[in-house]
Amino acid sequence: MPINFDQGLEGLDNNFLTGTLESIVKWARQKSMFPATFGLACCAIEMMATGGPHYDLARYGMEVFRASPRQADLMIVAGRVSQKMAPVLRQIYDQMMEPKWVISMGVCASSGGMFNNYAIVQGVDQVVPVDVYAPGCPPGPETLMHAILTLYGLIERGEITRRRAESGAGARVFVDQRDGQTLEISGRRP
Amino acid sequence: MSDLAGFELPISDSFGQTVLHVPRERLAEIVMELRDEFGFNMCIDVTAVDYLDYEAPRNLPEGVDPERFEIVVSLLSMLERTRLRLRVQVPEHDAAVPSLFDVHPGTEALEREVFDMFGIRFEEHPDLTRILMPEDWIGYPLRKDYAIGRIPVQFKGIENAR
Amino acid sequence: MNVDLDNDTSEGAQELQPRKGMKAEELLRELGCVLRMSEADAADLGARDPGDDETMIINMGPQHPSTHGVLRLMLELDGEIVLRTKPIIGYLHTGMEKTGEDLTFLQGPTNVTRMDYASPLFNELVFSMATEKLLGIEEEIPPRAQWIRMLMTEMNRIASHVLFLATNGMDIGAIGMMLYGWREREEVLRFFEKVTGLRMNHNYIRPGGVAADLPDGWRDDVLQVLDPLPERLDEFDLLMTGQPIWRERLQGVGLITAREAIALGATGPILRSTGVPWDLRREMPYLYYDQLEFDVVVGTYGDTFDRYAIRLNEIRESIRIVHQILDKVPSGDYRIQDKKVTPPPRARIDESMEALIHHFKIFTEGFKVPEGEVYVAIESPRGELGCYLASDGRAKPYRMHVRGPSFVNLQTLPHMMRGGFLADGVAVISSVDPIMGEVDR
Numbered sequence: 001m002p003i004n005f006d007q008g009l010e011g012l013d014n015n016f017l018t019g020t021l022e023s024i025v026k027w028a029r030q031k032s033m034f035p036a037t038f039g040l041a042c043c044a045i046e047m048m049a050t051g052g053p054h055y056d057l058a059r060y061g062m063e064v065f066r067a068s069p070r071q072a073d074l075m076i077v078a079g080r081v082s083q084k085m086a087p088v089l090r091q092i093y094d095q096m097m098e099p100k101w102v103i104s105m106g107v108c109a110s111s112g113g114m115f116n117n118y119a120i121v122q123g124v125d126q127v128v129p130v131d132v133y134a135p136g137c138p139p140g141p142e143t144l145m146h147a148i149l150t151l152y153g154l155i156e157r158g159e160i161t162r163r164r165a166e167s168g169a170g171a172r173v174f175v176d177q178r179d180g181q182t183l184e185i186s187g188r189r190p
Numbered sequence: 191m192s193d194l195a196g197f198e199l200p201i202s203d204s205f206g207q208t209v210l211h212v213p214r215e216r217l218a219e220i221v222m223e224l225r226d227e228f229g230f231n232m233c234i235d236v237t238a239v240d241y242l243d244y245e246a247p248r249n250l251p252e253g254v255d256p257e258r259f260e261i262v263v264s265l266l267s268m269l270e271r272t273r274l275r276l277r278v279q280v281p282e283h284d285a286a287v288p289s290l291f292d293v294h295p296g297t298e299a300l301e302r303e304v305f306d307m308f309g310i311r312f313e314e315h316p317d318l319t320r321i322l323m324p325e326d327w328i329g330y331p332l333r334k335d336y337a338i339g340r341i342p343v344q345f346k347g348i349e350n351a352r
Numbered sequence: 353m354n355v356d357l358d359n360d361t362s363e364g365a366q367e368l369q370p371r372k373g374m375k376a377e378e379l380l381r382e383l384g385c386v387l388r389m390s391e392a393d394a395a396d397l398g399a400r401d402p403g404d405d406e407t408m409i410i411n412m413g414p415q416h417p418s419t420h421g422v423l424r425l426m427l428e429l430d431g432e433i434v435l436r437t438k439p440i441i442g443y444l445h446t447g448m449e450k451t452g453e454d455l456t457f458l459q460g461p462t463n464v465t466r467m468d469y470a471s472p473l474f475n476e477l478v479f480s481m482a483t484e485k486l487l488g489i490e491e492e493i494p495p496r497a498q499w500i501r502m503l504m505t506e507m508n509r510i511a512s513h514v515l516f517l518a519t520n521g522m523d524i525g526a527i528g529m530m531l532y533g534w535r536e537r538e539e540v541l542r543f544f545e546k547v548t549g550l551r552m553n554h555n556y557i558r559p560g561g562v563a564a565d566l567p568d569g570w571r572d573d574v575l576q577v578l579d580p581l582p583e584r585l586d587e588f589d590l591l592m593t594g595q596p597i598w599r600e601r602l603q604g605v606g607l608i609t610a611r612e613a614i615a616l617g618a619t620g621p622i623l624r625s626t627g628v629p630w631d632l633r634r635e636m637p638y639l640y641y642d643q644l645e646f647d648v649v650v651g652t653y654g655d656t657f658d659r660y661a662i663r664l665n666e667i668r669e670s671i672r673i674v675h676q677i678l679d680k681v682p683s684g685d686y687r688i689q690d691k692k693v694t695p696p697p698r699a700r701i702d703e704s705m706e707a708l709i710h711h712f713k714i715f716t717e718g719f720k721v722p723e724g725e726v727y728v729a730i731e732s733p734r735g736e737l738g739c740y741l742a743s744d745g746r747a748k749p750y751r752m753h754v755r756g757p758s759f760v761n762l763q764t765l766p767h768m769m770r771g772g773f774l775a776d777g778v779a780v781i782s783s784v785d786p787i788m789g790e791v792d793r
Contacts, residue, residue, distance in 0.1 A: 038415065040422055041444055041789055042469035042552055045515070049541075052534030067416070082792070084324045085414065085422060085443045092415055111343075114462065118331055118339030119323075119447035138552055180545070205485050205726050232614055234729070235755040239742055246723040246744040262740065264727055264755075268614075268628075271635050275727060296617025298386075299763050307449075317388040322442040322792055331450055338450055 022158070029073075029099065029161075030152045032061045036072030036096065038089070040079025043106040046138040047078045055141035060148060069095040074151075075128070076144075080108035081121045093128045099161050102170060103147050104130045107137050129170035131160060140179035147175050193228070194274075200251035209275045211254045214261075217278055218288040221263065225293060230265040230274055233294035236301055237262050238280075238308045242334040258282040259310055263290070280310055289315040307332035386766045387428050387436035407435060412777075414443045420519065420781060421788030423762075432773050437766040441759075444792040452752035456718025457483050460749065462555045464739075467754055468790040469552065471512040473505050474732040475754065475790075476557040481638070482728040482739040483559040486721050489688055496684040497561035498639050503677045504547070504556065506670045507577070511540040512733040513663045513670075516785050517588060520660060523782040524601050526592060536584060539577045546573060560694040561687025571678055578671055585667060593661065602657035606768040606780035609654060616767070617760040620735025621666075622784065625651035625658035632731035643680070646673050656783035663733075663785075693719050718747030725751075734758050734785060756790030 039047050051057045051065070066072040069092045081089055093102070104124050107113035110133040112122035121127060131154065134147035150173060154160040160171045194201060197220065200211040212220050224230040239260045241248070248256045259280040266273050280287055289312035290297040301312045302321040309330035312318055320327060329336055387409075413424035422443035428436040451463050460483070461476040468475050484490040518533020541551040547566055548554040556563050567573075592598045608618075610626040623630055631648040633641040649665040651658025687694045695714045696707040713719075723745045729738035735757030742751040761784055768780045 042466060044421070045469060045552065048530075049534055049538065052538065053531050054535070054538045080444065080446055082443060082445045083327075084445065088414055088443070112341075115446050115448075115451060116338075116340045116343065117447040117451055118337075119445050119450075122341055140551055179551075204724060205488075207727065232619075233617055234736065235727070235738060235740065235753075237740055237753045237755075239725075239751045244744050244750060245746065249723070262725075264738070264740070268630060268635075273727070273729075294617065295615050296760055296763055299759060300617075303759075317386075320442075322445040324442070331447060338447075338454055 026155055026158060030155050033074045033101075034064055034066045034072045035062055035074045035076050036069045036092065037065045037067055038075055038077050038092065040077070040081065040085065041108070043078035043109070043138045046141060047076060047105065047144065050141035050144050055145065057145070057148075060145075060152075062148065069093075070097060072096055073099060074101050074103065076103045076105050077109040077124045077128075077130075078105040080106075080113060080115060081124050081127070082119050083121065086121050086127050089124065090127050099164065101131045101151055101155075101160070101164075102128050103132045103134060103144075103151060105134045105144060105147070106139055107135055110135065113137060125170070125172075129164070129168060131171040131173065133172070133174045134177075135174075136177050136179065139177060142178045142180075143175070146178045150175050197223075200253050202251045204275070207273060207275060209277055211251060212276050212278050214278045214280060214287050217261075217263075217276070218290060218293060221265070221276070221290055222293045224265060224274070229267045229269050231268055232266045233263065233290060233297055234266050234273075235262070235264040236290065236297050236304060238304045238310055238332075240308060240332065240334045255279060259285055259308060261287055261304070261310065285309060286311040286313055288313050291315055306330070309333065387426055387438040414440075420786055421791075423781065423786060423788060423791075425765075425777070425781075427769075427774070427777070429774065434769045434772055434774060434777055437769050437777075439762050439765055441762070441788070441791050444788045446789075446793060448793045449752055449754070452749055454748065456747050457559055457721055457749065458714060458718055460752070461558055462553075464752075464754060465553045465555055466789060467756060467793055468732060468734065468737070468758070468787050470515050470787050471505075471508045471733050472553050473501075473508045473557055474730060474737055476555065477501055477505055478728055478730050478732075478737050478739040478754070479741075479752075480557050480559045481730070482726055482741040483721060485726045485728055486724055486741060486743055487559070487693065488722070489560070489690060489693065492690070493561060493688055494685040495640075495682050497686050497688070499677060499681040500562050500566060500686060501557055502639050502641070503574070503674060503681065504544075504562075506673050506677065507540055507543065507574075509670045509733050510581075510667050510674075511537050511544075513667045514540075516663050516733075517660075520782045520785075521592060523778050524598065526598070529588070529591065532584070532588065532591075536581065539580075543573050543577050546570075558687075560690065561685070563687075565686040566681075574674065574678060578674060581671055582668070585664065588664065593664070599657065601776075601779060602655065602660060602783075604653075604655055604657075605772060605776045606656040606659075606783055607654050608764055608768050612767055613654070613764060616763045618735065618764045620731070620733070620757055620761065621659045621662045622735070622761055622764060624649065624662055626654035627652055632729060632736060636729075638728075638730055640680075644673055644676050656779050659783040659785075666733075720745060720747050721749075729755070732757060734787065734790075735761055737790075754790070754793060756793060758784075758786040758788075759791045759793075762786055762791060 051063055057063050075093060104110045109124045112120050132147045132151050134143050136143050154171055163169055194210060202209045242258055250256055257279040261278040261280055263276040278287060287310060289301055301315055304310055305318050306320040306322050307330060408429045410427050410429060412427060414422040424440040426438040427434055448463055448467060452460060455463055460479050464475040464479045465472040514533050514536045518530045521529025545551050548556040608626060610628050613623045613626050627650060629648045629650045634648050646669045649662045651662050695711050700707040701711055721743045723743055725742040727738055727740045729736050737757055738755035740753040741749055744750045765784060769777050
């Protein structure tokens with residue numbers, strides 16, 4: 001059973017001995033993902049709201065937003081990326097350690113959104129490879145959590161990490177918008 | 191505003207707002223006099239308009255020659271609670287205007303934005319560089335002959351249901 | 353490429369000459385507090401090896417946990433003390449003014465609302481008011497629409513100031529404040545979602561009135577949002593205002609005088625913290641603010657503590673205003689019944705051909721606005737928010753310019769940070785409360 005340490009977990013042949021190890025590592029990667037702060041515009045406010053008490057991100061282990069990209073493994077690009085910001089975005093992405101994932105939050109990050117003009121990069125996938133696209137302007141916390149949980153599902157299946165290790169490409173999964181579900185819940189909070 | 195007649199400049203009224211049309215050489219001295227004698231102590235806004243594609247008649251008072259660019263300065267008098275707008279015609283071939291930095295230091299960033307977006311130079315401005323676009327950008331985005339930069343988008347049908 | 357700072361840049365020698373005998377204009381231009389160096393020159397400085405007695409130029413941002421959005425600062429430091437600063441913006445430039453020339457007047461609010469994204473209804477309000485002035489219908493907007501606009505904007509002011517409390521607390525170190533702030537904000541956003549359909553960037557206030565009427569039982573919803581607030585604000589007072597660490601970090605930090613603020617064009621809480629009681633709702637009232645009773649909160653010293661206290665008390669004043677509005681909203685139309693401006697109700701489209709044609713024309717081509725130019729200003733949570741519209745008779749604005757208060761307020765940042773420590777710089781940025789969407793537009 002040759003172990004190729006250069007490729008990390010993906011270098012292991014899949015057999016019954018390494019299966020448990022793989023699932024433990026995947027579980028650890030999912031449950032303690034650290035997002036890097038990349039809030040740019042309105043979507044950043046909704047991202048902060050997702051970390052707030054109502055739509056608690058901490059239950060998924062993601063409350064701690066690491067300021068240093070070296071310590072982060074998820075980059076949530078929240079907001080519109082202008083021409084001046086695109087090199088900075090790429091620099092931050094390059095500073096992150098493998099394995100890393102990218103969620104493109106909102107329509108401005110996914111495709112340029114309503115701003116189809118000279119100033120906005122039409123889709124952040126022109127700069128970094130994206131794994132999950134979350135639509136909305138801005139996507140509410142429920143949509144962002146749906147995108148994050150979709151990413152967890154992809155990590156569970158393992159293919160996303162393998163593909164990224166080989167070619168650096170993202171998974172390019174589109175999720176749908178899931179907002180407004182908590183509107184009917186009324187009454188005082190404790 | 192009858193006391194503004196002392197400037198001997200064309201005055202017009204736009205939806206209840208007084209507009210003073212100022213020749214560009216005298217802009218800085220008139221703004222200084224407005225600040226010192228007339229109490230317009232705050233400069234609210236400095237912006238510009240490019241009248242290249244304007245489809246309606248220009249509606250300027252007598253004695254004002256229309257040019258391609260126009261600088262619009264909004265002033266506020268906090269004591270009298272009134273606003274005043276100045277419109278300065280700027281020709282295209284010599285797009286330069288005296289800077290208001292010495293009169294109102296708060297115009298520094300506003301004038302830099304006008305320079306960045308329209309290419310109108312402000313003489314004696316301490317640091318006239320681009321502020322919104324990258325420093326090496328070519329072109330002045332808000333001019334009418336600068337395209338919006340729209341990319342044609344092809345909407346493909348999405349197979350999976352919502 | 354070595355930059356010889358003594359001879360190549362306009363600043364001359366980096367040591368600061370004595371200030372006596374210099375006129376104010378010279379001070380502001382050459383020495384002062386603003387570092388005027390191009391980004392290319394500053395990037396080359398990294399290759400130089402600073403000696404012991406030279407000052408250091410460092411870069412903070414644009415991606416940094418303490419900058420509010422994508423603000424980049426170039427700081428000239430002498431040890432830990434900040435001498436001169438240059439705020440570099442443009443990292444969120446969206447070309448909204450150019451986009452505004454490409455969208456009709458009815459689509460305008462969708463574009464403008466994303467400028468100041470912490471208080472989107474104010475942007476929509478100022479654009480709608482400017483359009484209505486050009487159309488000449490500003491006197492005919494039904495009273496109910498105007499009162500609804502006031503209700504929604506004051507609730508938005510509460511949400512925006514609570515956002516300030518949350519981010520300010522977190523920047524100073526009271527991280528629990530972040531969670532408390534978002535708890536309050538969620539209540540207001542839930543109310544907005546019930547009324548407008550969206551939590552943020554609502555596109556609710558449109559030229560002619562508002563997009564939809566308030567739902568049934570809205571008074572109870574508003575009271576449900578407002579009732580827990582006063583005691584929670586007292587809790588924040590307990591957590592922050594009286595606390596010695598909070599006071600030490602904020603009092604005496606980031607000072608600015610009234611003359612400086614007026615000269616730099618600063619408005620809003622920055623100007624009021626210096627003692628100048630300038631609030632457009634009181635001084636140059638718009639909508640029906642002259643019929644309401646509220647106080648204008650004013651500070652004394654012009655430091656960051658005053659700005660924090662002003663915003664905290666402005667939440668209380670807004671609660672007071674909303675309680676008065678609750679009793680005063682009349683019944684009636686929620687938008688003007690001018691067929692050329694507002695689209696007809698959906699039910700009528702099935703019955704009347706004319707209604708169908710009007711609907712079609714308004715939503716595809718847009719309504720034509722007579723030529724002219726106008727400037728309208730309102731008091732947003734950050735200062736004077738103004739909109740300059742020029743039209744040439746077509747359905748799209750010829751020139752749309754929004755005077756964002758944060759853009760002009762950011763000019764006070766170098767003057768406030770001068771002579772303070774680097775750690776205080778974070779507190780100062782937070783107290784200016786810039787929203788980069790309206791700075792860069």
